[in-house]
Amino acid sequence: MQTQADPRPAPAAALHSPLGLLAELTHRCPLGCPYCSNPLELDRRTDELDTATWARVFREAAALGVLQVHLSGGEPAARRDLVDIMAAARDAGLYTNLITSGVGVTTKLLGALADAGLDHVQISIQDSEPKSADHIAGYDGAYARKRALAAEVVALKVPLTANIVIHRANIERVDELVAMALEMGATRVEIAHVQYYGWALKNRAALMPTREQVERAVGRVEALRERHHGRIVIDAVVPDYHARFPKPCVGGWGRRSLNVTPSGRVLPCHAAESIPGLEFWSVRDRPLREIWESSPAFNAFRGTAFLPEPCQGCARRDLDFGGCRCQAFALTGDAKATDPVCHLSPHHHVVEELAAFREDGPYVYRRG
Amino acid sequence: MNETATPTIAPEARPRLPRGVRLVHNEAQGGWVLLAPERVFKADQIAAEVVKRCTGEATFDAIVEDLATTFNAPPERVRSDVAALLRGLADKKLLEL
Numbered sequence: 001m002q003t004q005a006d007p008r009p010a011p012a013a014a015l016h017s018p019l020g021l022l023a024e025l026t027h028r029c030p031l032g033c034p035y036c037s038n039p040l041e042l043d044r045r046t047d048e049l050d051t052a053t054w055a056r057v058f059r060e061a062a063a064l065g066v067l068q069v070h071l072s073g074g075e076p077a078a079r080r081d082l083v084d085i086m087a088a089a090r091d092a093g094l095y096t097n098l099i100t101s102g103v104g105v106t107t108k109l110l111g112a113l114a115d116a117g118l119d120h121v122q123i124s125i126q127d128s129e130p131k132s133a134d135h136i137a138g139y140d141g142a143y144a145r146k147r148a149l150a151a152e153v154v155a156l157k158v159p160l161t162a163n164i165v166i167h168r169a170n171i172e173r174v175d176e177l178v179a180m181a182l183e184m185g186a187t188r189v190e191i192a193h194v195q196y197y198g199w200a201l202k203n204r205a206a207l208m209p210t211r212e213q214v215e216r217a218v219g220r221v222e223a224l225r226e227r228h229h230g231r232i233v234i235d236a237v238v239p240d241y242h243a244r245f246p247k248p249c250v251g252g253w254g255r256r257s258l259n260v261t262p263s264g265r266v267l268p269c270h271a272a273e274s275i276p277g278l279e280f281w282s283v284r285d286r287p288l289r290e291i292w293e294s295s296p297a298f299n300a301f302r303g304t305a306f307l308p309e310p311c312q313g314c315a316r317r318d319l320d321f322g323g324c325r326c327q328a329f330a331l332t333g334d335a336k337a338t339d340p341v342c343h344l345s346p347h348h349h350v351v352e353e354l355a356a357f358r359e360d361g362p363y364v365y366r367r368g
Numbered sequence: 369m370n371e372t373a374t375p376t377i378a379p380e381a382r383p384r385l386p387r388g389v390r391l392v393h394n395e396a397q398g399g400w401v402l403l404a405p406e407r408v409f410k411a412d413q414i415a416a417e418v419v420k421r422c423t424g425e426a427t428f429d430a431i432v433e434d435l436a437t438t439f440n441a442p443p444e445r446v447r448s449d450v451a452a453l454l455r456g457l458a459d460k461k462l463l464e465l
Contacts, residue, residue: 158387161405190406
């Protein structure tokens with residue numbers, strides 16, 4: 001058996017089949033997390049795709065090779081037709097993953113989802129300290145609701161992932177957070193260092209940990225992974241402002257995954273609209289296959305031919321594809337540049353300066 | 369216990385895929401894949417044949433015997449290969465023993 005994540009260089013011209021579809025069912029959410037990855041400009045409720053359109057998108061996605069759908073948002077439970085949407089994805093043959101804040105998923109709703117074949121639930125965790133957790137979420141009682149929902153998920157024998165978002169306010173509690181995930185009955189935990197897009201970019205100075213904190217946290221995760229081997233799977237998203245090499249963002253632009261926004265625009269990644277000048281097509285107007293193969297936004301950064309030096313001559317070119325396009329744009333103004341997270345980038349000093357800049361101020365909560 | 373020893377699995381164990389892990393065939397992805405939370409594993413033909421038999425009904429012994437007969441392979445070799453595969457899957461939470 002071999003994991004699909006194996007970095008194998010592909011012929012430049014070959015068009016891959018996507019593996020995953022992130023379905024942003026709505027941008028509505030009761031929580032206000034200051035690191036939310038939704039765009040600053042949120043899609044309105046009145047523009048959201050209807051149930052039948054989502055069902056068609058799932059059938060088209062499955063035909064395209066998509067294996068897993070991530071039902072996300074905002075808070076997906078804000079959709080009254082969530083059970084029908086999930087069932088449609090399941091009927092299309094997709095593996096269904098519910099990504100939830102926990103708030104709004106009632107016992108009854110969860111039961112209906114489980115009965116209809118929901119494969120997996122992922123609950124976001126803000127902190128192991130209830131007060132701090134609710135403060136980060138901007139929602140009183142969120143912590144308690146998440147714990148209660150986790151117990152219900154486990155009782156229904158649906159596998160649970162705890163998605164722990166790490167930043168300055170909780171980075172010293174990695175051990176407590178993993179202990180909490182175990183206590184919740186999660187079989188998988190994701191240690192996700194904040195990535196600075198959307199609302200997180202706005203709150204960067206308030207979220208940024210110190211280099212020493214990051215190094216300690218990475219060390220703790222390694223130790224915990226070893227200690228809990230066979231009990232819980234610990235996956236970690238690297239804190240990229242403190243990395244030497246960039247992440248292979250979304251497994252390569254237009255290569256492994258796609259994202260459908262609440263109103264139907266199809267994006268190579270959830271932050272892609274932060275790059276100006278890209279033309280996105282909508283599932284309202286065209287079938288998914290045509291969008292995957294031909295939309296200008298998907299073809300804008302496919303492959304590696306557009307990359308400058310030092311990427312072109314680099315042995316890692318086909319491993320990380322020069323990193324993240326959105327980050328390259330956000331930090332250098334050029335979406336085709338080497339991701340400045342890379343220590344070989346001529347702009348790397350920008351990342352170092354930003355990683356060293358911290359300001360304790362009130363969060364700008366995501367609202368809408 | 370020696371760390372390099374071949375993993376052993378109780379003869380009467382009845383391995384099964386837990387809820388949230390599914391083996392599916394997908395043409396566009398070129399064959400069998402094992403789907404799990406946030407993960408996709410490509411299964412070669414042999415791994416797929418093993419996993420298909422992990423129904424929670426058949427015992428480990430029965431699975432080994434079935435595979436050895438079906439593929440006309442030496443049972444002891446099949447036993448150690450299948451044990452290693454299943455133990456690896458169980459460690460990744462992809463299988464219940």
